[in-house]
Amino acid sequence: MTVPVPEDQLALIGRHIDRLVTVEARISPTSRNVIVQLYEAACAAQGGGPLSMRAAEQILTHLGPGKTVLLTTGAGDPRWLPAGETDGPPGVAALALAIHAATGAAPLLFTEAPFLANLAATTLAVGLGVREPEHALTTGYTTAVLPLAHDDSAEKQAARYLDTYKPAMVISIEKLGPNPQGVAHTSTGTPTAGDRARAECLFDLAAERGIPSLGIGDNGNELGFGLIAEAVAKYKPNGASLCTRVKTDVLVPANASNWGAYAVEAALAARVGKPEIMHSADVERRMIEACVAANGADGSTGRHILQVDGMPAEVSCAVVTMLGCIVRNGLVTGFKRAF
Template sequence: MFELIDRIVGLDIGGRGVTGLYAPARAMTSEPICAAAARTLSALQPGDRVFILTGSLSRAGVSTAIAENDGPIGAAVLARALTYGFNAIPVVLVDESIVDKTAAMIERAGPNVLTQDQADIAVATPRYTSVTVVEAGVIDDSAARAQAADLVERHKPKAVISIERAGMSADGTYRNMLGQDYSEGRARLDYVIDEAKARNIPTVGIGDGGNEIGFGAIRDAVAEHIPHGDVLCANSATDIVYPVGVSNWGCYAVAAALAILTNKPDIAHSATLERRLIEASPGIGLIDGTTGRLDATVDGLPVAVHEGIVNLLAQAVRKGLG
């Protein structure tokens, strides 16, 4: 069933070339990628932290306040699964310019966005409260290194998941899918991955284009299969790399696999919630990264396409738990 989940979300409907990235990424794991990623989360206890890195400032050269909905929606769905299923505390790390937008999307999914102290109180209180914390990364390189060390030491996350988060390329810049430099205003969250790996904390990189954090682990495949791949490929290498058709789908797949592994069907995503989140995007101020418009679409695809993927995943969960 896990192989089926990988196939569902691996549909390269945008024709970006990610199909060619799956085999080398799969060779890094002993089981289908969704299961390998979910297994890093399957033993969470109440109060455990999981870092979720996201945020694509896809028009940074115009304004660093412009970010896309691919990434924050997936992060919201994954955060929901972790807090609903385990009473864990997801800590979502983004650029300062989009903290409010990311928090708004997460709250549309169900969790309350609180401070660290409030989240700790909520988890320790007998009456359940779903919580997530959103924090801003920093841009300055030396400050970002120090912040990464502090974050990992302070929270001691059980895993670090990056979704649709551009990673530094070989020349230290951040590159979009055209190979263009779009580094303006971008927090250097790559160092969080470095700090986690140094402490043997599992790391997962989810993306749909090869320029995302983690894809340095399959650099040769990115260069071969992705246009401008030799220029845009991220340097950082995560333990698990999950190439998918749309980055949000990778989070949905992990939530589905986690639902099967832990026998918790309620943490899987639903088409109803998917529509709610996509339709909320324009009001929140998150664009479709492909069209550049404040539309209820993701990567140029209408809601119905994303609902279809989610419905297929839901069927896989039912079969997996059957």
């Protein structure tokens, strides 16, 4: 039987996790001196941090065997990012696997139709099998990768998905959402193309039905940041126009959305006392390679290279290694130095 980890010990681990994933290492000037400000605003809006632990607690409260969780991602552009980014799919895949390992819940993944191959390849790279939904719901360590509509059918589709799969929770990782005028934007403030999947319909309906939600992002234009819209407008260039209106119950800002997902993964591993459910640096690199091989591109440069938001894959691999060390060493009790 797993011995419960004391809350003060978890809080300390969570603070270190959050500090790591909010270290700024972005290439774009529009992302500089932003993420720490958004993180602090998110802490204030949610009664304090660490936010990774808050998200992990939310997951463990609402998910378990026989439950379903819907995870969505998707940021792209027909010209520069036709199959989506390298930021988002790895985060969704890793967190989906960790949630299943920690809770037994069945994860189902959603994205734009042109991004399905990217997300499926990345998901296989982390070690989750891809099946038809009816099989994924009852087969361990598998998932389904499903399309989200970009047109007026999105609302009916969202209702159908919620009615069919009856999720106990919905999670967004690097999924662009609309502002109050109904327009979604890139991180530089450019309106997105018309084929953006309208995942907000899932989250709007989930909120109406009282289904808990978690948002993870890095710029303020992703689902969830409506919770701190004033801070996005204040600290992010073009923030007043690009900030999404969509709020989530829990919001985790990070330097890259993948990193935010890995932070929640790490906090979840700490809360259940099982650091082995976290993915390794080798798996991280394998995911990024699979993502790029499936036509995914670096979101900062638009190039099909092993980068995430302008950061070499080695950086994300190092973050994954450090998160693992924070959790493993943070869970140690009774250690006494011999000299």
